[in-house]
Amino acid sequence: MTVTLRVPPKPITLYSYINCPWAARTWIALVQANVEFEYVEIDLRNKPEWFLREINPDGKVPVLKYGDDLIVESAVTTELIADLFPKELYLADPFAKAQSKLMSDRFMELVFPFYRNAVFNSKLEEFSNVFTAIDKFLPYLHTPKPFFGGSDHPTLSEIMIAPFISRLYLLLESEYVSKEIYAKLSSDVKYKVFHDWALAILASPGVANTFDKASNAKGLAYYIKK
Template structure:
């Protein structure tokens, strides 16, 4: 099967756009990349392609697809098995999503969708709140571990029927769409707990291992996977998010001092 003509309009430092990069890497699909500067107003030519001006936007044989989760799922559905270097399908590995034409496949797809929704609606707001709210290490550790303990750890327990500690979501031996769609934000967490960035406590990983061991093990495997990690500019992400967190901390301290002086 000939490889499709793929153009990805993207900013690789955007975690939502990174979802598309991870998918394309894991499926071994060649593509052309067009950089979009998301710090500036979008140019008219790009708004003609994607009126919202967001990234990523995928052009697949001339058909335009937008929204990161939809882009990733489309690619997973269009390429149910990874392609090798010659562009032929291989059955030696599973795809990112199981087919939906069986009960088991439909259930697994539903579980992946529910898992990703729990992450985006429950965990992501806490993570961004830590950064933009300048949360202390103690508060951020408890906030993140608490929401993961309540919303994510039970879903990983349910998804792993065999109890294999070395698998990905649902006992998969390879990445699934669950890892693709959460991976960029897991990279944030594992970057920000490093001492040189310090927006999260260095003790966070040990607390995760103690209270949510399946999540800690799973997340460590995800961020170490080449398809996920290849998209990370750690220095840019770490310094950018550190600056936002430090700015929020300084703002809180300034507001607190103002109240004391009143």
């Protein structure tokens, strides 16, 4: 079955890097909303001279080219896609939309640091305490069905944290942390809402079609063994 892509008001090009979770936000949004765009891979370890000269002298991704204009910063570029395709990427109810943003902010405040510290700060031993963070996060998640606000697909706030959820689960399934942590997360009824919601996000088209597990596993090993 051929799916017709949504054509944006102006042509879109995304400059990204397959292993960058920040850049993945915009990539996920474009794929989830089924938008027509051009993807350009930028190897952040070997940045092309043309990219630094013509696209972003700072050498960072994502960069979104919208028509003839360039815009940077993942939160900004991803929100632009949501603004262009609000029916696909926003919750219709303003209060639910506000709640979802709070939920996303709390995830980055409470849960994300455990992943960051384990991978980039060599604090793997602290990862067993991730449940204290999830406990604090759960009241903000409410009851997704299967996504926040009763949506049948991820909306902007979930897309903002989806790359970190995918990498969190990659770490949970890796050799670097105790298998007991994933076993508890996936079997304890207390965490069923979180686990089911996370798995729904991982299975959504935007994440499933952009997250290269093998490549990110290599990146995970690189940083942990660094």
